[in-house]
Structure formats: C-alpha cells, structure tokens
Amino acid sequence: MLIVGTDHAAVETDLLGGLLACPDCDGVLRPWSHARVRVIRRRDGEEDRLRPRRGRCRGCARTHVLLPDEGFLRRRDEAAVIGEAIEAKAAGAGHRSIAVRLGVPAWRVRRWLRRFSERASAIREHFWRWAFALDVSLAPAGPGQGAFVDAVEAIGVAARAAVLAHGPRPAWCWASFASGGVLLANTRCPLPALR
Numbered sequence: 001m002l003i004v005g006t007d008h009a010a011v012e013t014d015l016l017g018g019l020l021a022c023p024d025c026d027g028v029l030r031p032w033s034h035a036r037v038r039v040i041r042r043r044d045g046e047e048d049r050l051r052p053r054r055g056r057c058r059g060c061a062r063t064h065v066l067l068p069d070e071g072f073l074r075r076r077d078e079a080a081v082i083g084e085a086i087e088a089k090a091a092g093a094g095h096r097s098i099a100v101r102l103g104v105p106a107w108r109v110r111r112w113l114r115r116f117s118e119r120a121s122a123i124r125e126h127f128w129r130w131a132f133a134l135d136v137s138l139a140p141a142g143p144g145q146g147a148f149v150d151a152v153e154a155i156g157v158a159a160r161a162a163v164l165a166h167g168p169r170p171a172w173c174w175a176s177f178a179s180g181g182v183l184l185a186n187t188r189c190p191l192p193a194l195r
Contacts, residue, residue, distance in 0.1 A: 027059025083172030
C-alpha cells in the first residue's frame with residue numbers, strides 16, 4: 001500500500017510517468033489494474049465510493065494499492081473526521097460528546113481514541129522526527145502534557161513544517177501520508193521510516 005494524493009488524475013499521471021516509488025524497495029511502480037471498491041464516510045455523513053489504482057513494482061514485482069491520503073488504513077471515515085475526534089479528546093472532551101458532535105456512533109469514536117492512545121508514544125516520536133526533518137530550526141519539544149496530547153501536538157508541528165516546506169495540505173491528510181496510512185492500524189504495524 002502507498003498513500004498518495006486525492007487528485008486521481010495527478011496520481012494516474014505520476015504512475016504512468018514512473019514517478020511513484022515502491023515503498024518496499026524504491027523501485028518504479030507501473031500501472032497494474034485497480035483494487036477493490038472502498039467507501040469513505042464524509043463529515044456530512046455522505047459516502048463516496050472509490051476504486052483505487054494499483055501499481056506493480058518493476059524491481060521486486062510486488063503490487064501496492066494507491067490509497068488517497070484522505071483516509072487511514074482500515075478506517076472508513078475520512079481522516080479529517082477522525083482527526084477532529086482526536087483533537088477534541090486532546091482538548092479534554094469525552095468520547096460520547098465527541099460522537100454526538102461528529103454524528104458517529106460512540107463505539108467508533110472510542111475505538112479511534114483507544115488505538116491512538118495505545119500508539120501515542122510511537123506517534124509522538126514519529127512526527128517529531130518528521131518535524132525536525134522538515135524544519136531543522138525547530139526547538140526541542142518542551143515538557144509534555146501526557147502522551148496523547150504530546151502526540152497530537154507533534155502531528156500539528158510536523159504538519160505546519162510540511163505546509164511551510166511543501167505548500168498547503170490538510171493536517172490530517174498529511175498525517176495519513178506521513179504515517180503511511182497506519183496511524184490507527186494494528187499496533188504490530190510499524191510506522192514507516194522517513195522518506
């Protein structure tokens with residue numbers, strides 16, 4: 001799997017032009033059919049169906065689904081909605097009030113928050129590495145307010161550094177890209193190395 005942008009025409013152009021690298025061996029990806037249909041639940045409750053492109057590496061011959069950065073691996077809700085829930089929790093809100101505000105079931109919000117909380121230390125470290133790689137002038141992080149809040153802060157600092165270095169991109173779409181889509185994945189799924 002490779003996280004790409006949401007502009008399907010641009011992704012197709014990059015794939016045909018050999019501009020997408022294999023996440024396993026850095027070989028060149030070439031077009032290789034499509035993946036199964038995916039559904040992304042939007043903030044307004046609408047669902048978009050998309051059929052992501054698949055690429056095959058010329059070097060290692062592995063195939064990869066090219067998922068747009070508007071979501072996370074194995075999550076149907078868009079990254080912005082999940083990110084809003086995570087930010088609200090960091091600000092002190094409970095999962096039930098967050099669920100009501102977002103219009104999603106409380107059990108779903110609780111799962112997002114639990115998974116983020118379980119991985120908070122690794123997420124914090126991962127995104128601080130990104131932040132320092134993107135902006136070498138950053139000062140070291142100050143005393144923490146807890147792993148969860150510190151992880152959210154690290155994502156924000158890294159997203160800001162990415163915007164300054166590469167131009168506008170929604171923070172949680174950038175978090176999906178920088179985490180390889182696995183921000184809320186199973187805890188055995190490691191966050192990718194910086195590229």
